[in-house]
Amino acid sequence: MMPWTHAIVAYIGFSLASHGFSRTAPTTRETALVAVGALLPDLIDKPLAWQFGVLQGGRTLGHSIFIAVPLSVAAVVVAVRRGRPRLGVAFAAGYLLHLPGDILPTYLATGELQIGTLLWPLTDGGGSQGESFVRKVMSNVVPYVTDIAAAVLSGDLSRGLVLFLSLWALAIALWVYDGMPVVRDSYEWLRRAIGRQL
Numbered sequence: 001m002m003p004w005t006h007a008i009v010a011y012i013g014f015s016l017a018s019h020g021f022s023r024t025a026p027t028t029r030e031t032a033l034v035a036v037g038a039l040l041p042d043l044i045d046k047p048l049a050w051q052f053g054v055l056q057g058g059r060t061l062g063h064s065i066f067i068a069v070p071l072s073v074a075a076v077v078v079a080v081r082r083g084r085p086r087l088g089v090a091f092a093a094g095y096l097l098h099l100p101g102d103i104l105p106t107y108l109a110t111g112e113l114q115i116g117t118l119l120w121p122l123t124d125g126g127g128s129q130g131e132s133f134v135r136k137v138m139s140n141v142v143p144y145v146t147d148i149a150a151a152v153l154s155g156d157l158s159r160g161l162v163l164f165l166s167l168w169a170l171a172i173a174l175w176v177y178d179g180m181p182v183v184r185d186s187y188e189w190l191r192r193a194i195g196r197q198l
Contacts, residue, residue: 003039008167010094056125057126063102075088109160
């Protein structure tokens with residue numbers, strides 16, 4: 001799963017849970033922490049494997065439940081102690097939703113549930129190693145975006161692509177319904193800053 005897809009899946013999950021449990025929309029801080037949590041496993045593993053060759057694959061340390069669960073629990077505990085439990089839950093939701101996001105596409109495509117990446121260091125994890133981080137990202141992103149654009153333009157929409165586009169549509173609809181966190185607060189900050197200058 002590409003990084004932006006991890007972020008939108010995590011946002012959808014956190015937003016729905018937020019509305020369901022507390023009847024409130026995610027705040028800007030919560031939205032930012034959901035995104036950080038959703039991206040963190042790849043931000044840990046990919047550079048350490050691809051750029052520095054420290055890890056044997058791009059799905060190891062940061063993708064391991066032996067790191068993800070304690071780190072998520074610690075984030076919630078720290079946030080609770082500081083009186084901001086939703087911030088810890090936002091980070092944990094983003095991080096923990098990343099993990100099934102990496103194994104679900106393979107399961108849907110092949111029916112094979114490959115949980116080895118979640119069990120590093122008991123397993124080898126997964127992913128590749130030993131290439132420039134930027135080159136590796138670009139070699140994955142460019143064909144991915146090109147293939148999606150070609151499929152959309154040709155009208156040849158697979159089930160997977162329809163699901164992917166539906167996730168994007170749902171995330172955007174939820175984000176707008178939630179009041180466009182991050183953009184809303186950034187706009188308000190900018191408006192106040194300009195107002196003080198005038």
